[in-house]
Amino acid sequence: MFRILHTRQLSDAVFEMGVEAPTIARKVRAGQFLMLRVGAGGERIPLTFSDWSAEEGWVRFIFMRVGKTTHALSHMAPGDSLADLVGPLGNPTHAGGLGRVAVVGGGVGAAVAYPVARAMVEAGDDVTAILGARNAGLLVLEDEFRAMGVKLEVVTDDGSAGRKALVTAPLKELCEAGAIDHAFAVGPAIMMRFCADTTAEFGVPTTVSLNPIMVDGTGMCGSCRVTVGGKTRFGCVDGPDFDGHAVDFAELMSRQRIYAEEERVSAAAYEEECTCRPKE
Amino acid sequence: MPERDARERAGDFSEVGLGYSEEQAREEAERCLQCRNPTCIEGCPVNIDIKAFIAAVQRGDWADGVSLLKERNPLPAVCGRVCPQEDQCEVACVLAKKGEPVAIGRLERFLGDFDLACDARHRCVAVPGEPTGKRVAVVGSGPAGLACAGELARLGHAVTIFESLHEPGGVLVYGIPEFRLPKSIVAEEIDALRGFGVEIVTDAVIGATHTLGELREELGYDAVFLGNGAGLPVFLGIPGENFNGVYSANEFLTRVNLMRAYEFPRADTPVWRGRKVAVIGGGNVAMDSARTALRLGAEDVFLVYRRTEDEMPARREEVHHAREEGVRFEMLCSPVEVLGQDGWVTGLVAQRMELGEPDESGRRAPVCIMGSEFTVDCDTVVVAVGTRANPLLSATAPDLGLTGRGYVETDEDGATSIPGVYAGGDCVTGSATVILAMGAGVRAARAMDGWLTGA
Numbered sequence A: 001m002f003r004i005l006h007t008r009q010l011s012d013a014v015f016e017m018g019v020e021a022p023t024i025a026r027k028v029r030a031g032q033f034l035m036l037r038v039g040a041g042g043e044r045i046p047l048t049f050s051d052w053s054a055e056e057g058w059v060r061f062i063f064m065r066v067g068k069t070t071h072a073l074s075h076m077a078p079g080d081s082l083a084d085l086v087g088p089l090g091n092p093t094h095a096g097g098l099g100r101v102a103v104v105g106g107g108v109g110a111a112v113a114y115p116v117a118r119a120m121v122e123a124g125d126d127v128t129a130i131l132g133a134r135n136a137g138l139l140v141l142e143d144e145f146r147a148m149g150v151k152l153e154v155v156t157d158d159g160s161a162g163r164k165a166l167v168t169a170p171l172k173e174l175c176e177a178g179a180i181d182h183a184f185a186v187g188p189a190i191m192m193r194f195c196a197d198t199t200a201e202f203g204v205p206t207t208v209s210l211n212p213i214m215v216d217g218t219g220m221c222g223s224c225r226v227t228v229g230g231k232t233r234f235g236c237v238d239g240p241d242f243d244g245h246a247v248d249f250a251e252l253m254s255r256q257r258i259y260a261e262e263e264r265v266s267a268a269a270y271e272e273e274c275t276c277r278p279k280e
Numbered sequence B: 001m002p003e004r005d006a007r008e009r010a011g012d013f014s015e016v017g018l019g020y021s022e023e024q025a026r027e028e029a030e031r032c033l034q035c036r037n038p039t040c041i042e043g044c045p046v047n048i049d050i051k052a053f054i055a056a057v058q059r060g061d062w063a064d065g066v067s068l069l070k071e072r073n074p075l076p077a078v079c080g081r082v083c084p085q086e087d088q089c090e091v092a093c094v095l096a097k098k099g100e101p102v103a104i105g106r107l108e109r110f111l112g113d114f115d116l117a118c119d120a121r122h123r124c125v126a127v128p129g130e131p132t133g134k135r136v137a138v139v140g141s142g143p144a145g146l147a148c149a150g151e152l153a154r155l156g157h158a159v160t161i162f163e164s165l166h167e168p169g170g171v172l173v174y175g176i177p178e179f180r181l182p183k184s185i186v187a188e189e190i191d192a193l194r195g196f197g198v199e200i201v202t203d204a205v206i207g208a209t210h211t212l213g214e215l216r217e218e219l220g221y222d223a224v225f226l227g228n229g230a231g232l233p234v235f236l237g238i239p240g241e242n243f244n245g246v247y248s249a250n251e252f253l254t255r256v257n258l259m260r261a262y263e264f265p266r267a268d269t270p271v272w273r274g275r276k277v278a279v280i281g282g283g284n285v286a287m288d289s290a291r292t293a294l295r296l297g298a299e300d301v302f303l304v305y306r307r308t309e310d311e312m313p314a315r316r317e318e319v320h321h322a323r324e325e326g327v328r329f330e331m332l333c334s335p336v337e338v339l340g341q342d343g344w345v346t347g348l349v350a351q352r353m354e355l356g357e358p359d360e361s362g363r364r365a366p367v368c369i370m371g372s373e374f375t376v377d378c379d380t381v382v383v384a385v386g387t388r389a390n391p392l393l394s395a396t397a398p399d400l401g402l403t404g405r406g407y408v409e410t411d412e413d414g415a416t417s418i419p420g421v422y423a424g425g426d427c428v429t430g431s432a433t434v435i436l437a438m439g440a441g442v443r444a445a446r447a448m449d450g451w452l453t454g455a
């Protein structure tokens, strides 16, 4: 059992959780993920480490409430325990020696972009962060990025915070100005695809952090397979980072929807049994 | 042995075989001739004293039978269900030549179940040895790891098993389905091992949570046994293999068995329930996948295999069960492409094969018949063509000697290139059998004992 130490609601649908996990905390590096199970009968879901302390023995992650498991997770409080927490899984994101990097975080992708940007800054890269969300209510970690002291561009689809634009607009400007040597993008698959398309025009190498559906997270099932450069790769062990210009995003998006119907059934059943209704 | 009706059982996940009653067990045991030269024993990979345990059944002395079995096989209730006896002890039984060998496997299962039905205090378990003060880490909780841990504990060593999944048991829990091996049996055996003082740490991936080196240097284990299996699924590399609805057998079976997707939405993990399912392969894994698909409600399940039924590596009994339950066999054909539309599988293109000249292994090699492609409709494809070594652990253990195919290299006792590190089971041999994995675990435990105590 893994004891929950801390919870925080970052926006309507985005939450942060800190869990006691001293063994794992010693090992985590930016870009790696964990798999957790809330309780018996629960699904194993992957989430990226957003923060950790080897000294104090905890790890944190930030999640968006989208379906049953993340919903259940959002109702848990300090003192409760998670049945399972496994990690750190996947390869760390490459940081250092990249030069001028644009780090793009779309929606809850900001949670993944945050530790990555921090690792890059620590490794001496020159980071410009671009945070995007549909609206101000979904924007997370803006203050944390500011506190890091990197250049920051905030955009929203409806202009309710920052500039009214998609993340690709500032990204394209940076490319046009010849102001970046590398890009890192994480968020919804469609956003990563447009980011990769944007940078491809300028020949700016671009890393994307993919989020295929996973079961074990250790290379045992192949659920997470993605096509990169015409080859099948396993997202959990070969990734999650891949060359954005070589990823077959259409396939990724199609595979992410395999269980759309079951997810709906599961969420509906959960709504029936869930006593602590989230406040609107 | 009584079995549930094929039509009834194909609709649920409860066990197929019902096991012997006491009378049936004695009656079957009476058929044993108690040969002076019991050839059955040579047929058993771990040389169980079969003649003696059957004699105990003849006498009705169940407890004695159990202890004789457990001298060589720590998990008789498991092996009695899943061992390929027809290729091992039973084929070697003198009565096999006369038509029907003694049903050694079923008698083993009977005794294993008798033991499990006893409450823990009356079980036939070895006593843990005098503590030696040595600590051993066992990586993986499949049959190799469990058997090794049990034997090490019996020899007095303090054992911790590290398992990457959230539940121990290896293929016994994530691969072999409930209807063939009830999970409660595996859980009982694992509880017994815990009662014996073996500690089991789940959610610990060696190669990620700890490396092999750290187990010894930071966590201070005096020796390590690697029993991490061969769990990396192999795909065919044909076009269309990433369409939605194409599964590796590992994923399909893990979702259903370990994650209990057949209880969805009571259990949270879903599985796509196809109506027309193609399973590619001819081994136990393919049979399990096909029979699982039927139980998930498929209307039509067919097996696509390159050779003929005679060459299929699956156990005879499983082939027979699959056929009885309605699995169709498409023999002598090989898939060339998965067809799809809007991201989902719609069919499979396969090519007819014929058996050519025998190859080095003596088996007649399948050769494709040019221009014989044909298409079958299906909405699900399960690829069950084997597994390989998973490099997760070895990639972080640079000193660990591997074979050309990525398996761990060991001597006969299971010793690897690193002193104090032993290995056994599928991670050494590639995908094999439960009993071979257990045998390797026990053998390595004894060698480790020698190494640890300087004997």
Ligand SMILES: Cc1cc2nc3c(=O)[nH]c(=O)nc-3n(C[C@H](O)[C@H](O)[C@H](O)COP(=O)(O)OP(=O)(O)OC[C@H]3O[C@@H](n4cnc5c(N)ncnc54)[C@H](O)[C@@H]3O)c2cc1C
Pocket: A033, A043, A044, A045, A046, A047, A048, A049, A061, A062, A063, A064, A065, A066, A067, A068, A069, A070, A071, A108, A111, A112, A210, A211, A212, A213, A214, A215, A240, A256, A257, A263, A264, A267
């Ligand atoms: C490497 C990786 C890192 C991730 N990091 C984060 C993160 O830091 N924060 C965050 O909010 N989300 C992250 N995700 C996505 C997160 O795993 C899903 O949102 C979560 O699994 C949804 O579960 P659910 O039961 O609440 O929703 P469901 O209703 O089950 O599904 C909602 C959506 O989530 C996706 N999903 C469902 N099950 C899985 C699964 N087992 N594995 C992967 N995706 C799944 C599906 O595409 C689905 O459309 C990450 C995914 C991956 C693969």
Ligand SMILES: Cc1cc2nc3c(=O)[nH]c(=O)nc-3n(C[C@H](O)[C@H](O)[C@H](O)COP(=O)(O)OP(=O)(O)OC[C@H]3O[C@@H](n4cnc5c(N)ncnc54)[C@H](O)[C@@H]3O)c2cc1C
Pocket: B082, B083, B084, B139, B140, B141, B142, B143, B144, B145, B162, B163, B164, B165, B168, B169, B170, B171, B172, B175, B176, B177, B204, B205, B206, B207, B227, B228, B229, B230, B231, B253, B284, B285, B288, B315, B390, B392, B393, B424, B425, B426, B427, B431, B432, B433, B434, B435, B437
């Ligand atoms: C579907 C199926 C049906 C089968 N049917 C039969 C049958 O009827 N009869 C028969 O005799 N054999 C059968 N087999 C084969 C048999 O199950 C295997 O040969 C046997 O389980 C091998 O045992 P093992 O202990 O070496 O490995 P496994 O059973 O594979 O166990 C390995 C364990 O190690 C864990 N692990 C892996 N990597 C790590 C890591 N890095 N850190 C920590 N833990 C790790 C895994 O999660 C797993 O629990 C079948 C196999 C399958 C897949």
Ligand code: SF4
Pocket: B031, B032, B033, B034, B035, B038, B039, B040, B041, B050, B051, B054, B092, B093, B094, B095, B102, B104
């Ligand atoms: S060979 Fe057959 S008949 Fe002879 S002892 Fe063994 S089981 Fe009995």
Ligand code: FES
Pocket: A213, A214, A215, A216, A217, A218, A219, A220, A221, A222, A223, A224, A225, A234, A235, A236, A237
């Ligand atoms: S999640 Fe199973 S192999 Fe990647």
